Amino acid sequence: MRDRRLYRTGCIGLEHVGWVRAADAAAIRRYPRLQGALSADVAVIGGGLLGTSLALHLRERGVGVVLLEAGDIGFGASGRNAGHVATHVEGMRLPAGIRRLPEGGARYLDLVRSGPAVVDELVRRFGIACNYTPSGHIVLTNRTGDIPHLEEGQRYWESQGIAMELLDAAATEAATGSSRFVAGLRQRSGGRINSYAYTHGLAAAAAGLGARVFTHSAVTGVQRRDNRWSVSTDGGSVLAGQVVACTNAYVTEAIPRMTRAFYPGIPGVVSFKPLPASVADALVPSGATLSQLGVPAAVQKDVTGRFYFASIPAPGRADRAEPFARALRNWLRKTFPRLDGEALEVEAYWTGRTANTLDGLPRIHDIAPGFLAPIACNGLGITTCTQFGRVLAEAIHRDRYDELPTRLTAPARYPLRFLYDPAVSVMVQGMALRGRLRGALD
Ligand SMILES: Cc1cc2nc3c(=O)[nH]c(=O)nc-3n(C[C@H](O)[C@H](O)[C@H](O)COP(=O)(O)OP(=O)(O)OC[C@H]3O[C@@H](n4cnc5c(N)ncnc54)[C@H](O)[C@@H]3O)c2cc1C
Structure with a gap:
């Protein structure tokens, strides 16, 4: 209780x-x-x-x-x-209100742009042991119909001074180790960290x-x-x-x-026990953190071979690890068929609190x-x-x-x-359902 x-x-x-x-x-x-x-x-x-x-x-x-x-x-x-050391996740844009900040938001945007480099510099200068890997972030899609959306995302972020790379199916496979995706939008800066x-x-x-x-x-x-x-x-x-x-x-x-x-929000994260290096090394060889259009979640594999999956729990279910574990298992098995024989056991499940404006x-x-x-x-x-x-x-x-x-x-x-929190939670469940209906998990 x-x-x-x-x-x-x-x-x-x-x-x-x-x-x-x-x-x-x-x-x-x-x-x-x-x-x-x-x-x-x-x-x-x-x-x-x-x-x-x-x-x-x-x-x-x-x-x-x-x-x-x-x-x-x-x-x-x-x-x-x-x-995720990132400037954006799935389909995200900078808040419109940025224009009302000092200098039309230029100083704020500068902090967003230089954020990953500042983290990188601190980690190096103070020798912080936090498994930081500056391996970028990829927004993935398995639907060719989404490619214009990724192209638009590339134009948007580049207009904000953040370099993006549109990956075709072969480049996405090389970065993720999965043939499931038809394209990806990769931000080279940022990466994964044990925060x-x-x-x-x-x-x-x-x-x-x-x-x-x-x-x-x-x-x-x-x-x-x-x-x-x-x-x-x-x-x-x-x-x-x-x-x-x-x-x-x-x-x-x-x-x-x-x-x-x-406004307080309560997202959750599940992590799986480390996979053996012989299996883990072939998955996400680029080390990039991942999100997928139509799947309201953020995924990463860290350098210890553990997978992490963050999302918003369903209303009233923040204390249940199983829905999160099931979602991660399904996503991993669809993305990496070679995981079929692996147990994919939950190691930890937790929630945290965010302050939202x-x-x-x-x-x-x-x-x-x-x-x-x-x-x-x-x-x-x-x-x-x-x-x-x-x-x-x-x-x-x-x-x-x-x-x-x-x-x-x-x-x-x-x-x-x-x-x-309940309203966001309902919205996220709606997004997940819409994603499933649109075939994001096919
Ligand atoms: C599940 C989850 C996933 C997230 N994923 C990402 C991500 O992938 N990438 C990303 O960039 N951001 C992510 N965030 C957001 C990010 O973690 C937060 O924005 C950031 O950690 C906030 O840091 P903070 O120092 O402002 O607050 P906190 O880290 O919340 O620190 C506040 C501290 O104040 C202490 N405190 C409160 N009251 C008192 C008191 N009276 N006396 C003394 N101490 C007190 C608390 O104990 C706490 O340690 C995520 C957040 C959550 C919860």
């Missing part, structure tokens, strides 16, 4: 998360709980991609940082996502540069005191000139203005002078959170908030929040 609630809220323990099993345990560092009173230039709340990237980039600029995480590093969406290990790597790099990182230290309140902010946990407190709440959809009542500032754009909320809350880098969170941490560190360091890719805003209260 308790697990059921945890699955439905995207909070099931990290021990259920496949990325934790696939990570190199030696690269995962543990941190103490906060005890006693500290002071810092900046208190960062939340040890996900955004909080750890911010802490790292602040330390690179010589700013004093304390990072407080309620659970372990990566407990939120950052440790549980699908591991749990990457988030830990960012935290370790920040700590290595002098950030003081504390886990199991949930912030219980943030109060103004003598022109500074007092950030309290059960074990201690931090007095800081600036607070940045990077709590995303896992926000608690400690930051009351943020608890209703987004109506226009699909992230926000940097200005809660009070010296108290910011960036949220909603979803879908593209691995690159966007890394990038927002970097540009926010620069803005804080130089006191130049006018140079950010989004304007500082006041948090809005989103109505009827309880309807969002």
